Amino acid sequence: MTDTTQKATALQQLHEAPEILRVVNVWDAITTKVVADLPGTKAIATAGHSIAASLGYEDGGMPLDTALGALPAIVAATDLPVTADLDDGYAEPGETIRRAIGLGVVGANVEDRLKPLDESVARVRAIVQAAEAEGVAFQLNARTDAIARGGDKPHEEKVADAIERGTAFLAEGASLVFVPGALDRETVSALVDAFGPQKLSVIGLPGALTAAEYESLGVARISYGPLTQRVALRAYRDLAASLYADGVIPEDTPALN
Secondary structure, eight states, X not given: OHXXXXXXXXXXXXXXXXXXXXXXXXXXXXXXXXHHTSTTOOOEEBOHHHHHHHTTOOTTOOOHHHHHHTHHXXXXXXXXXXXXXXXXXXXXXXHHHHHHHHTTOOEEEEEOTTOOHHHHHHHHHHHHHHHHHHTOOOEEEEEOOTTTTOTTSOHHHHHHHHHHHHHHHHHTTOSEEEOTTOOSHHHHHHHHHHHOTTOEEEEOOTXXXXXXXXXXTTOOEEEOTTHHXXXXXXXXXXXXXXXXXXOOOOTTOOOOO
């Protein structure tokens, strides 16, 4: 557990540093190794959507045992801290996190799916208490879908809902609040003002701010979710189409290890 404890503390320090933590999401051992070998990589984050897709599940439809079963190979592929996407935490979020910690995972995204606020807060509380019982500074990146899935509400109301939920999650001990849909300066500034600097986590999407711009506004972390897999699959599809068209494997293809 000492190694896990040290990795959790290292991830905590990365979140609290003024430099934004950039995590390029992975979904298996080989993508972990590719990303971990890059000089700029400081931590590894899984994309639950990508793991689910690689195993034939819809996003959010992967059984708990399957989701946890994908993690040991990723943890074993790197010496860096690993934070996992664990959907909504499943039926017993505290037990889910306890099991994840046992696999060497030191952080997690857990989404509220816009459940009633008191229920969402209780789930965050269960995760934090489970991590404390394990003696690990577990980094809960508590996600709220208030903006991304807020429906037809005016944007200002969605932001207000995100602030209410995120503030409540932080009060229960969440390390960060992950707010998908925070794409513009005004929205990000409002969230950082409410949560404090180095407490907001975002996803980099086409048309969003750059990582450097998010950093200048006090954002702690930026991830890229399933988009990394989609870019990789597009390259794979394009290569396959080229080969069917009588193309050849590019000469600059890396040699097998």
